[in-house]
Amino acid sequence: MLPALVFALSLPSAAMAEFKPMDDGAMSSVTGQAGVTIELETKVNMDRLTWTDEGSLNVNGLRLSGHNDTTMDNMKLTVDIAGQNEVLEHGFSEIARRADAGLLDPGSNADIADALATYDTGAGFGKQFNSGDLVIHLGATDYGDPTNLTDYLQAVDFELAVDSLTTSGTEGTTSLFSNVLLQGYVGPTDLVIRNGGTSTRTLANGNTVSGSELQLDTHFEITDGSLNWDAADLILIFNFAAVGIEGLQIHNRRGNDTLGHFGMASATAKLSKGTSAASGKEGLSVHDVEFRADIDMPVFRIGQASIGSVQFTDFAITDTTMMVYGH
Template sequence: MNSKLFVSMLSILPVVAHADIQPLDDGMLGDVTGQAGISIDLSAKVKMGEFRYTDGGSIAIENILIGGANKQKYFNIDWGPGSHSGDMLDGIKLDIDVANDGDLWIVAKPLPAYGNLVDFGVSTGAWRLMQSTGISHTTLLSSLSFTGVASELKIRIDEATSVINLQAGFGIDDLDVEIDFLGIGIEDAVIAGTGYIENMEVSSYGVSDLMMPVNLNIYKGSKGLKFDVVQFEADIVLPTINIGGASIGSVYVNDLQLNGSSFEIYGH
């Protein structure tokens, strides 16, 4: 995949519709994972000093770290061993199978001993715009970090239609970002399932309240790479928004739905 397409994919908020492929359900999953295949117990931490995309000028993202969140509680709840991974992304079992019809399935879930959730943490340093000479005068972000927990990831590549169906369930319990060129800072933001705001005052959450359902179909469109949205639903809470170093209050978005949306990415 070329760098222009990769960066475009990173910029898209996951949303999904319909593309002649059925979403994965537990019955279909059981039929596939009951077959012979490969299982991988994952323990990983990814570091990158810089990721740079160059067109005329460049955008550079510094000091990227992907691993565990190294916390005991998420959404003010201790979820057990799966969320106690330190700075490693672990407690995850990957099952890889090729079904009789030629479909490739990749399923990631917490290992049985780790409960029903695993934690994750992502952080970066500055995001900088650069001239073709490599000189940078604009810092888009000085820092970005977020932590959370995830319940599953399912990927199916359909042999007959060449459509990738991606499903995931996850919640972000703490997002902090400094948007330098606008003078905006966001602290302690939450992006979770649609049961989060309704239960926020009593702090009594089930997994279904916190996991955002994300269901995407990805395939070759008429112009380029097409993203159709089957399901994306979330509650968003921005409790602290600073502009010029002073708080301007908070923002709550309840029951956001982007179901049925569609995006196509192509060169120009």
């Protein structure tokens, strides 16, 4: 989930790195076109990101690149402002399009059959949107052989490295995580800003949220990863210290929760302005959060010694809502 979110948050700055000024003639050729396509190559480096309160939280030595510290390339962003009921590319709609064209066999693969059923709207392949919705879809410039599913799933590779995540205060510095290195592949990723105007809706917990919201949907796979888990809470469930993990893999190939994911982990979330039913505070609502994956940790060290391997199957975070505000 972390690399996908980092990548999504870095898209604006990464895309700007490839933008070039356009003269009036070039602009006139863009006017009236149905959406914009951006072919993107980038590499993001950040020496330090710091949040300061009474103390500081520091992300040190962050890098987002292709495998082995190469340029992250072969990415294509399509940007559209939808008309009413317009069908635009979303999720695995490209797989559905290939299946409909006879390039992939839905009879031989349950995921392909599910994609065809999910993304064939009858008016095109994708998802139907409302007037004024801003839809950004990340895919690949070149998917390789259109009959080869592996080419599609491994078209965009990434590498995320973080030297350390630390907290600093008057009593010194504490390392939470260090020597983080994750390699894998980015699947279809969608950022949608829903045009809900001034409408609101009420969540199951009573929180009121804006109908205009940012929606994130992403699929990704970690094929190899390592990190030192020095001292930190993870999603308020696990708290370990002096833990080392090697050979980390995050995917979705086991268990009873694989359909429609093509072996990739998935994450979704919606973000909007909201008001807490419990406190009455206004803030950023993060709701409809969902994460699904299988997690393999073949080398799990406590101190210097390995205690063996650890696996999670059908690991799911659901029914999760957060209201974030200052105090």
